[in-house]
């Protein structure tokens with residue numbers, strides 16, 4: 001299968017094939033190594049730091065508090081949006097509303113045209129990935145440079161982010177060295193310090209010359225009208241302060257009521273995403289530079305584009321909780337499926353467990369029928385989530401919708417209905433268990449330990465190496481243990497002497 005380009009990843013033909021992408025990913029040993037290593041270490045850091053800071057007794061309380069703050073804001077979003085707009089406008093910012101990606105991009109393009117912007121520096125923003133702002137600006141001749149180091153490397157490599165927080169989790173420093181040598185004419189080096197120096201030298205020139213700066217926003221503070229961005233490289237500050245005009249693209253769900261509430265979520269964000277006590281640079285922007293007030297730094301114009309793009313649909317009471325997400329990426333790091341298939345397999349801007357529920361809501365369940373099934377429902381995402389989004393509950397909810405709206409194939413619906421029926425009847429349950437046992441044991445050749453490995457492809461030392469037809473998916477990537485000769489029920493009848 002050809003390697004997808006950034007464009008393919010953001011625009012898969014719909015409905016797209018998760019299985020094909022995931023299968024290719026599971027055979028990519030390098031991807032497995034990088035993603036597994038990075039997600040496991042981030043997951044462990046999160047667990048260590050959150051336990052150290054909150055203690056086992058208070059961690060759950062802290063998550064509950066963070067979730068309640070977000071839920072309260074979403075429950076009263078109309079009020080907090082109005083308060084935010086009033087305060088941001090009073091501080092001198094111009095607030096725009098965009099119903100969808102096209103409208104949001106059109107606002108930015110109009111501003112860029114008005115100021116005749118030739119060069120734009122941009123910090124990391126998932127919303128601009130959603131709206132595909134970068135190609136829209138490039139189309140009017142405004143060169144747009146990603147300044148987050150990971151995003152910059154992906155841009156040079158014509159690749160797309162594969163993780164909400166660490167976009168180039170699927171690459172290592174050799175890929176960076178090759179990209180810098182090929183695209184920037186730099187000397188090949190794998191030394192991280194040297195690589196950072198090369199990027200810094202190029203990007204500093206861009207900051208100096210840029211007429212437009214674009215950022216996202218981790219939070220919007222209603223009581224002050226501020227946009228808050230958190231970065232570890234400081235690029236967000238330069239993007240939003242050095243150019244003459246700054247535009248922030250922010251989803252409407254990013255609101256928090258006040259600075260006090262912000263502090264709770266800032267701590268949760270840093271600890272859950274990278275295991276840091278706090279992100280290195282937390283930048284709070286309230287309006288543009290006030291020259292009359294003697295301020296020397298900051299843009300002359302500040303625009304805030306509040307983007308809906310499907311969010312009001314998710315705001316329905318049954319699904320509102322999904323919008324609590326603060327994009328920390330902890331659920332991705334904790335998810336055994338994400339670790340195995342990486343972010344690009346999901347074929348959407350948001351990958352991992354949160355992507356599996358948000359993307360179908362934003363873009364239509366019928367377009368992404370595989371995503372709600374891309375989970376083992378182990379619950380690791382729910383345990384990791386700092387704002388307590390019950391992702392498994394929504395995965396099941398979406399699966400139910402797929403059945404009721406007949407998005408799931410009729411043959412699958414029939415199969416599962418029969419299966420469910422057989423599980424509720426003692427006779428069919430026993431018959432099913434017996435048939436399964438006989439089939440598996442036959443496939444495994446009755447615990448044949450004598451066969452050399454790699455001998456008969458259908459057996460592997462007592463494990464079932466291959467199942468036929470529709471159930472073959474269970475064994476396409478791993479073996480199944482062979483069921484014992486006697487079922488648990490038979491064993492119990494013999495040993496328990498009828499006692500409980």
Ligand code: SF4
Pocket residue numbers: 164272324325326327328329330331332354381384385386387388389
């Ligand atoms: S769903 Fe929770 S864990 Fe996942 S990115 Fe959002 S806030 Fe983080």
